[in-house]
Amino acid sequence: MSATKTKMNVGIIGVSGYTGLELVKMLINHPTFNLNYVANSTGETTVDELHPSLSGVCELEVKKADVDECAASCSLVFLAVPHKTAMAFVKPLMKHGTKVVDFSADYRLTQDVYEEYYCPHTDTENLENVVYGLPEMFREEIKKASLVANPGCYPTSAILGLLPFVNNRVPGTPIIIDAKTGVSGAGKKLDEVTHFVNVNDNMFAYKPFFHRHAPEIAQKLEIDFDEVNFVPHLVPLTRGMISSIYIQTQGEFDAEKIVKEYYKDEPYVRICKNPVDMKNTAGTNFCDIYVKQKGNLLFISSSIDNLLRGSSSQALANANLMMGLDESTGIPNIAYVP
16 A cells, blocks of 8 residues: 555644644544544643534644653654754654654754853754754755754745855845734733733834844855844734845845745745735745845745745645655645635
8 A cells, every 4th residue: 555545643742733733633644644642742632622613623632741651652743842842852752753844942042142142952852853844944864854943934934035146246235124923923922012901003123133143044045044044023913034134145036936936846836926924924834925026125025824835834845745645735825815
């Protein structure tokens, strides 16, 4: 029987959050993956109790996360847990031979950069084996990987916008990334910043220049961190992300022609004739890109769904590649419009 007709058992550790919910929604209809293990830090509930929107759709038992049980049940596991927590799971799961797609930042950066922005790293061995999960950059490596670091939402949007123009940029000049995202990117945990009264009818920047995703953008583009001027903003929307990127360029070139040629074979990057918006990518794995030139200044606008292309659907695309499936299997491509 071919691999595409054989069900493969997969699991989710960290099913309680928004990204866990998005994973469940895709996996329960996946033609090849069988979701047979879901867990969080406490267990003693079911998927539909955690996510009432799935009542009558998915009633799987949610267990307290256990590495041995997970490894015995799954060929691959999605780790939708915070940084530091992920390392505690990845190390033993890898020893069991279970493939892992990690949503956290724990394996996206080199050890020195990670420890500067996060915490001491406790699994440096697997930093040598990880593949960064952006298919447009590392598709062939992902196919052979046992551990994939799913990219951050902001880096996905920014890197995809900038990649085609790395060689057109004036070296050493600032890259300005003005990014905006919906509140779901902050997760389900309540805090003062994401309180309704603070977010409603409001918009504000946070962690300008020194957000943790800035070094991820710099490192993957192989440029100096000081050249990346990244300012994220929280906007009063549930989901969506748009990055407005400005770079100084050299030489004469047609930016639209370059970006179309660069992404001509990429199924989940769309080049747009008009400035992009959040609505047309919401609910999909697409990244929409628009470019405009003014002399030596290039404007790049990039839009994604922060929960899907910025997290869960990109993770599923990576898992498909890791398990020998077509990248597009079970991936959403119809936007939430209107």
